[in-house]
Amino acid sequence: MTSLPSGVSRREFNGQQRLATRGDPIGDEPTTNGWRAWDSATSKVAAMLDRDMAIGLAPGQRVLYLGAAAGTTVSHLADIVDVVYAVEFAPRPVRDLLAVADSRAGVIPLVKDARQPDSYAHVVESGLDLLFQDVATREQTSVAIANRRFLAADGRLVCALKARSIDVTREPEAVFETARAELGEAYEILAAERLDPLHRDHLAVVARPRPNDEHEG
C-alpha cells in the first residue's frame, strides 16, 4: 500500500477503503469530500494500481487510451493527467464517452479503429507518456504494437490482456504466453501480473518500447 501515483488516493466509502480520484462525479457514483470512488472491480487500471503495480502514471502527463468504451476509466485518468486521447470505435458507448468529454478538460474523444492508427495519427500527438490498451479483442497484441509510434522513448504501454477475447477456446496461460512473445518483439516487458480474481483471466502488462524502429506499424 505504498506507491500510489499522486492524484490517486485510498479513501473510505461506506466503511470500505477504495481507490479514488478527485473530480466531478459521473452519474450517481459514490463520492467523499470531492473524491470519486474508482472501482477496481470494473476498471483494470484501478485494479493494477490497487495491487501496487508501477504503471508510471503521474499528473501532467499526456496519454492515449484505446478502447475507451463509456469513458469510466478515462474519466479517472483525466482527473490525474492533463490530456487523454480516448479512442473507441463502437458508436453506442461513445454517447457516454461524450458526456465525460463534455464535463472534463483534456479528454479528446476519437471515434476510430485502434487497428488503424493512421486514421488518428493526424490528431494524436507523438511523444506520449502512456499508452493504455483495453480493446479486449483478438488483436490485442497487434493493436499495442501498431500504436507504439505514439509513445515517447521512455513512455509506457499499460495493458490488460484478456485471454478470453484473444481465444476463448485455449487455456489462458497458453494465450498469455503467445501474447507475451508477440509483445516482446516491440516492447520490453517490465511487469506482468494476473489480475485474478478481480478480473479473471486477465494479464496486466507494463512495458517500454524497444528502441529500434522495426516495429513501427
Add this chain to the structure above:
Amino acid sequence: MDADGDGAWFDGLDLTNEEVAARSIARGEAASPRDWPALAVETGVVTDEATYYRRLQAIAIAAAREAVSRYEGADDRQVVHAVNTMDDLDRTANELAERVAEWAGSLGHDDIAGPGDVARLADREPAGMLAERLHDVAQTVVRMREDRNTLASTIERTVPEFAPNLSEMAGPILSARLIALAGDLERLAKLPSGTVQVLGAEDALFAHLEGHAPSPKHGVIFTHEYVRGTPPAHRGSAARALAGKLSIAARIDHYSGDYRPEIHAALDERIARIQERDA
C-alpha cells in the same frame, strides 16, 4: 504542410469553422504522429498549447457526435449471415486445401503435406500447365482464408455493439454462433437456458429423444474455456452455469442493452467454485 495527407488535422484550416475542422478529424490521416500541439503554436494556428487543447477538444467532440449520429444500429440478422458465411468459408477452404495438398504431393511437392502448407504452395512459381492450375486453386484457398479472417474481424466489431454482455461473456464469435443457432437475438433471449446449453448439439439431442443416446451436456458452448477448461466430471455443471448466465446476458442485451459488470463477476465466481470441486 504536406500535400500528401501526412499533415496535422489543422493544416490549412480556420479553426473557428468547426464543421470543416471536424471533418478533417473524421477523415484525415497521417502515417506518423508528430508533436502537433507544438507545431500548432509554432505555425501560429493557436497562441499556446492550452488553447490548442481547448479547440481540439471542442472539435473532436463535434466530430464524434457526428460519427455517432450516423449510426443506425448493427443488425443481429446480418451477423447471422456473416457467421454462417465465415463457417462455410472455413469448411470449404479446408476441404479444398486438403485436395490441393494431395494433388501437390503427386506433383512432387513433398513439403506440402497438409492443408496448413497450402499458403506456401501459393507463393511458389508453378512449372507446367497442371501445376499452374493447382497454383490457382491454392491461391483461391489463401483468398478464402483471408476473407474468413476479415469476416471474423467484422463480426468482432459488430457483435459488441448490440450484444455487449453476451460478447463479453462468450466472445463475439461464439456469441454470433449462438445468435445464429437461435435465429436472432430476440429468439436467443427467449430460449430457456437448458436449450442454450445444447444449441448446436441438435443431432445428439434428437438421438437422445429417440431413446438411443445419453442426453448431450453441451452444444457449441463446449468451445468456451469455462467448459473445456473444467474437469470432465464437472463439465455438465460448468455448461449449465455458463448457459444460465448466457441466457441472462442475452436478455439484458435484447431488452435493455446496457453493460452489466456484475453478471460477469457472478459467472466467474460460479465457475471458480465448480472448478475447485474434486474431480
